[in-house]
Structures are given as C-alpha cells and as structure tokens.
Amino acid sequence: MIYDWDEKPELNITPLVDVMLVLLAILMVIAPNIVYEENIKLPQGSTTQQLSKIPPVHISVDNEKNVKINKDTYLLNSFIDNFALYANKLDKKATVLISADRRLDYGVVMSILAAVKQAGFTEVSLATNG
16 A cells, blocks of 8 residues: 655635534524523612702803803912812812813913812812713
C-alpha cells in the first residue's frame, strides 16, 4: 500500500452543522416558555414620612459675565464672595444647575463651578442644549 503524501484530508462538517441547527431550533422553541421566578419579600415603606422637595439653585452666566443666581444678579468679580454669603441661606443638599453662554471662556465656568463646590454643594450639574 502506497500512501500519496500530496493528498489532503477533507473534514466533513455536515453532521456538525446538522446537530447545531437542531439544537438551535430546540432552543428557539423552548426559550419563550422558560419563566424564571424568584419570590422576594420587599420591606414595607413608611406612609407617615414624606419627602420634602428641595428647590434647585439655578446659576446662569451671560456673555457680559453677569452671573444670575435664581433671581439675583451679580458681577463675575464679586460672585465668589457673594455666593458664599448667599449659600448660607440655601440647603446644601439642593441641586445646582449652571448654565453659561457658549462664547465664555472655559476658565470662567470652572471658576463658578469651583465657587459652588467650595460653598459645600455636592450635586452640581452643567446645563446644555441636549
């Protein structure tokens, strides 16, 4: 018996494909019927205690660097000191929304953000048109 070394063996993957297609069909038929249910016991909530809604603080800066906190207007140069005094009247858990004109320098917005953080506010957001 002489062996031909140039002959390449061919793999027959047809049975493998057939088995995989049958398993896929079985999975597709059975999967919608599988229901996983875990019984959990949730704690009871308190109906006597109500959450108080803390109004957010809106800070807006226009192109002329006028800073408006809710309804009060300040100049940018005096904003840091005035906001420290103004923040004493506010709840530190309130959300602060900062909106600035897009033509302002990045450093101006970051100085306002730093002043808000130094005043003790932790929830600070930058507002966008998106």
